[in-house]
Structure formats: structure tokens, C-alpha cells
Amino acid sequence: MICLIQRVTQGRVEVGQKIIGKIGAGLVVLTGFQPNDNMETIHKMVHKLLHYRIFADDNDKMNLNIQQVEGSLLLVPQFTLAADTQKGLRPSFSTSAAPDIAHTLFNDFIKHTKQAYPLIQTGQFGADMQVSLTNDGPVTFWLEV
Secondary structure, eight states: OEEEEEEEEEEEEEETTEEEEEESSEEEEEEEOOTTOOHHHHHHHHHHHHHOOOEEOTTSOEEEOTTTTTOEEEEEEOGGGGOBOSSSSSOBOTTSOOHHHHHHHHHHHHHHHHHHOOOEEEOOTTSOEEEEEEEEEEEEEEEEO
């Protein structure tokens, strides 16, 4: 499981010119699944995501997590994160989870994250989404479990 997390001042997802998810300060989380991902992987990623310290404390040090700053999460499915880009000039998706499995995993990821932390909005699996955000910093990290 891969999450590309971006600390933002705002983020939103549109499908067909309709806003389906919108947050203020927090994290936009682009999420890709690999064939061996499962509920254990999801549990580990949710823990890491909710405890990863990338928000500034009073001394302007990255020392606080999303929960401590009461920020929001915007979870967006992004199958291209798991692409194999090692060879050639075209990505291969053989290293990505099959769409039906990834869809189930994304729904499980949403459910488990909401159980642990309620300030969540989401994108739509399989949709042509327009994602916009204002990266704060910029601060962007690649998380893998």
C-alpha cells in the first residue's frame, strides 16, 4: 500500500463538475494498492497516517500529527501510484492491485480510517476526478507499508 500525503491549506475533489469532497487544512492522501495488500496493511497505514508528525509545533518543528492539529483528511484513490515505471517509456500496472480488489481495499481503508478519526472526505473510486489542492510548505511524503 502506498500513500502520497501532502500537507495542505485546502483540497477538493470534483467529479463531473460537482464537488464530492472538500477539506480545509490537513492532508490530501493519494492512495494506491498493490496485489499483496490486505487488512493488516490497511491497519498499519492508518496508524502511520494518523500519527505521522508533519505539522509544526510552537517552535516551528514538524512535531505534530493530523489528530493533534485537528486537521482533515481527503482520501483519494490513485491506482497509478503502484505502477511499475522501471522499464521503457510507458507505465505497467502489473504491480497494482486488480481494480475489484483495490476498490474493496479502498472502501476498507475509508471505513477503518473513519473509525479512528472522523474528519474525513473522499474521492470516488474509478471516477474521472479533478483533484485540486494548495500544498502547504510544500510538504509531501511517500508512505509505504
